Amino acid sequence: MNGLIRLEILRVLRNRKFQFFSVLYPSLLFLLIAGTADSTGPLDGTDGLTLPAYLMVSMASFGALTAVLMGNSERIAKERENGWVRQLRLTPLPGRGYVLAKTAAAAVGALPAIVLVFVVAAVVKDVRLDAWQWLALTAAIWAGSLVFAALGVAIGYAATGDAVRPITMIVYFGLSLLGGLWMPSTTFPGWLQDVAAWLPTHAYAALGRAIEQHHAPGVQDVTVLLAFFVLFTGGAAWLYRKDTLKA
Amino acid sequence: MTTTDTVVFDRVTKKYGDVRAVDEVSLTLRPGETVALLGPNGAGKSTTLDLLLGLKRPDSGTVTLLGTSPREAIVAGRVGAMLQSGGLMGEVTVAELVRFACGLHPRPHPVSEVLARAGLTAIAGRRADKLSGGQAQRVRFALATAGDSDLIVLDEPTTGMDVTARRAFWATMRDQADQGRTVLFATHYLEEADAIADRVLVLHRGRLLADGTATEIKASTGMRRVSFDLPGGTHDGTSVALDEAALRRLPAVTAVTVSPGGTVRMRSSDADATVHALYGLGVYPRNLEVAGLGLEQAFVALTETDDPTGTGARTGTEEAVPA
Numbered sequence: 001m002n003g004l005i006r007l008e009i010l011r012v013l014r015n016r017k018f019q020f021f022s023v024l025y026p027s028l029l030f031l032l033i034a035g036t037a038d039s040t041g042p043l044d045g046t047d048g049l050t051l052p053a054y055l056m057v058s059m060a061s062f063g064a065l066t067a068v069l070m071g072n073s074e075r076i077a078k079e080r081e082n083g084w085v086r087q088l089r090l091t092p093l094p095g096r097g098y099v100l101a102k103t104a105a106a107a108v109g110a111l112p113a114i115v116l117v118f119v120v121a122a123v124v125k126d127v128r129l130d131a132w133q134w135l136a137l138t139a140a141i142w143a144g145s146l147v148f149a150a151l152g153v154a155i156g157y158a159a160t161g162d163a164v165r166p167i168t169m170i171v172y173f174g175l176s177l178l179g180g181l182w183m184p185s186t187t188f189p190g191w192l193q194d195v196a197a198w199l200p201t202h203a204y205a206a207l208g209r210a211i212e213q214h215h216a217p218g219v220q221d222v223t224v225l226l227a228f229f230v231l232f233t234g235g236a237a238w239l240y241r242k243d244t245l246k247a
Numbered sequence: 248m249t250t251t252d253t254v255v256f257d258r259v260t261k262k263y264g265d266v267r268a269v270d271e272v273s274l275t276l277r278p279g280e281t282v283a284l285l286g287p288n289g290a291g292k293s294t295t296l297d298l299l300l301g302l303k304r305p306d307s308g309t310v311t312l313l314g315t316s317p318r319e320a321i322v323a324g325r326v327g328a329m330l331q332s333g334g335l336m337g338e339v340t341v342a343e344l345v346r347f348a349c350g351l352h353p354r355p356h357p358v359s360e361v362l363a364r365a366g367l368t369a370i371a372g373r374r375a376d377k378l379s380g381g382q383a384q385r386v387r388f389a390l391a392t393a394g395d396s397d398l399i400v401l402d403e404p405t406t407g408m409d410v411t412a413r414r415a416f417w418a419t420m421r422d423q424a425d426q427g428r429t430v431l432f433a434t435h436y437l438e439e440a441d442a443i444a445d446r447v448l449v450l451h452r453g454r455l456l457a458d459g460t461a462t463e464i465k466a467s468t469g470m471r472r473v474s475f476d477l478p479g480g481t482h483d484g485t486s487v488a489l490d491e492a493a494l495r496r497l498p499a500v501t502a503v504t505v506s507p508g509g510t511v512r513m514r515s516s517d518a519d520a521t522v523h524a525l526y527g528l529g530v531y532p533r534n535l536e537v538a539g540l541g542l543e544q545a546f547v548a549l550t551e552t553d554d555p556t557g558t559g560a561r562t563g564t565e566e567a568v569p570a
Contacts, residue, residue: 003350011338082334087390090300090321090328091351245304 004097008105012071021070023113026063027120029182030055034125043184049212052125054184056117057208060141062181063113065201068149069172071106076156077164080243089244099240103149110145114138129212136211144204147225148175150232151200157239175201200228251314253278253398253429254299259308261294261453268294270453271308276431278397281424283440284433286450287550292433293331295450296402299431300328313397320398324353328400329391335375335383342371345389352394364419365389366412380407388416392423399423401432405439417443441542451550465540468548470501471518472540475525475532477509497524501548514544 012018034052042048076099079085088098118134121127129137151171159167176182178192179201185193196202203221210217254276261269269291276282286292297303298310301317312320320326336344345362349355362368365385370378375386384407391399399420405413421443424430434440440447441461449457449464457464494503499517506512511532515521518537525532540548 003347007336007339007343007347010343011336014338079334079336083330083332084334084336086302086330087333087335087387089302090326090330090333091348091390092322092324092353093351 004093004101005104008101009108012105012109018067018071018109022063022067022109023116026059026066026113027116029062030059030117030120031124033182034121049209050127052121052127053129053212054209056121056125056127057137057141057212058181058205060114060117060137061144061201061205061208062176063117064110064141064145065148065172065176065181065204067110067113068103068106068145069152069155070168071109072102072149072152073155073159073168074164076102076153077159078161080157081161095240095244099153099236103146103153106149106152107142107145111138111142114141133211133214137208140207140211140217141204144207144225147200147204147229147232150229150236154232154236154239157236157243175199178202179205181205198224200225203228251278252276252311253280253313254431255309255311256295256299257309257311259298259305259310261291261298261303262306267453269298269305272450272453272455273308274448274455274458276398276429278429279424279427280446281421281430281444282432282446282448283444284431284448284450285437285440285546286433290450291453292450293402294453296328296330296400296431296433300326300400324394325397326400327391327393327396327398329384329387329402329404331402331406333387333390335378335386337374337376339375340372341367341375341378341386341389344375344386345371345393348390348393352396354395355393356395361389361393364392366415381409381412384408385412385416388419396428398429398431401430403434404432405434405436413439437541437543437546447542449546449549451553454553456549456553461542464549465542465545468540468545468552469516470514470540470545470548471516472538472544473513473515473518473521473525473536474538475511475535477505477511477532493528497521514540514548 034055043051043054076085085098089095115138118138152168155164155168155171178196179185179199180188180196181201185196185202188196197220203224206221207217207225210221252275254274256272256274259269259272260267272295284292284295294303298305299312299317301310301321310317313323313325315323317326321328339347342358342362345367346358349358349361359368362371365388367382367385367389370382373382375383378386384404388401388404391401401420404420405416408416417439420430420432432444444461447457447459447461447464448455457467459467491503491505494500494505494511494513497513498520499515500513500521501516502514504512513521522535522537
């Protein structure tokens with residue numbers, strides 16, 4: 001079990017493409033958007049947050065989402081197809097070990113993505129927070145990414161090797177865009193804002209923003225995240241069992 | 248049936264829709280046996296191995312490995328298995344993968360020893376997903392033999408290996424069997440089954456058609472091989488008109504081939520009667536040979552007999568017996 005976690009982490013660290021998209025890309029996107037905008041004044045409807053502060057949470061959340069969602073879904077679907085998952089079932093490794101190792105490795109990949117966005121925001125765009133806020137933000141975004149890790153597992157067990165990339169992309173872009181990770185959802189038309197408020201990505205970013213605003217996290221956001229976590233985990237477990245019986 | 252038996256199938260059936268992939272199969276494998284599982288494509292070999300390893304559950308009947316369920320036996324590290332298309336992990340080296348497999352096993356062998364036995368020492372630093380077919384097979388073999396197991400299961404283990412690698416592979420396998428392990432392998436190469444297995448199981452259409460030593464299976468068909476050269480070497484110039492049709496009319500003959508060089512090969516269920524009738528035609532066959540069937544021919548005869556139409560098994564068997 002530990003051996004598998006170690007190997008899966010090694011693989012994440014060795015995969016350059018994955019590193020670019022999950023670690024560098026969110027920071028680059030942050031610089032691109034924050035760099036061109038007026039960054040001093042508070043942003044409309046954000047309770048006094050500056051654009052860089054707002055965007056920092058969005059991009060850190062986006063980076064973590066990328067790392068855990070892509071890391072799980074595509075690899076699980078591919079490895080189910082090429083027979084590696086079957087091969088593992090012929091070892092003493094407990095059945096859940098594979099999924100847990102994948103998720104742990106994805107989480108290890110997510111942490112640098114989060115931290116790099118924070119460093120870039122603090123150094124380049126002068127985002128200033130209390131020490132506890134930085135720590136709480138890191139912890140909240142990192143822990144919240146588990147929701148999407150579970151979604152990644154579910155997609156990995158539901159999709160075939162060919163279909164997994166388009167399906168992941170649609171889910172990933174849909175959740176990022178509609179959840180307001182790329183642009184504030186306050187810019188959306190009213191009806192879309194109502195929809196967005198119930199998306200897990202929206203609740204996820206709201207969690208981080210509450211910390212920046214010295215607020216307790218909103219009850220609705222926490223409830224939405226927990227509900228999706230239960231849904232995705234349950235779905236992943238169900239799909240995993242179905243796949244195991246079929247094998 | 249005792250708990251010391253390595254594998255026990257008790258009336259195991261597995262259906263896919265209406266098709267019975269494995270049909271009421273009962274068999275027992277004992278410690279130290281080297282057993283070949285033969286059958287044309289679609290005979291149920293892979294399903295049988297999946298059931299044995301607990302990857303699939305039988306619709307009825309029970310599978311017992313070393314006195315417990317397949318999964319328990321695997322968790323206890325008593326089974327090492329190599330699947331036909333077991334994919335390998337990407338982005339890790341051969342050595343890392345083998346070390347991982349050794350780490351999972353309750354009674355692991357030293358990593359260097361496992362690498363050496365599988366002939367992987369020279370490519371231990373290569374990436375596991377960038378190997379040739381034969382090299383990948385050797386990695387799968389290393390994963391299956393990472394620790395001290397009682398049963399080793401191999402599905403088409405030498406596919407993709409060249410002759411040298413294949414020979415080395417079987418030498419290693421025989422070594423494993425000599426140490427008291429039970430080795431079960433499915434194969435398309437009948438000569439491998441003949442040369443290596445103490446015992447041969449023939450599966451056809453999900454049923455166990457034959458179970459015995461290669462010699463017993465060859466004899467079980469009751470068939471003999473009759474071959475001779477036609478006088479004068481060809482059809483032309485012989486005093487007696489002896490063509491294929493005439494040969495087919497000989498008693499007890501079930502198959503005839505005549506090579507361009509004039510060599511006749513026949514399969515007969517009563518070689519004495521066939522040869523007697525051959526002389527009765529006034530022919531003086533040169534280089535007459537009467538012999539038992541090879542395993543391959545016995546296999547064809549067995550599966551053909553089992554198949555009422557004769558066509559299904561024939562196509563399957565041709566694929567199953569590469570030249």
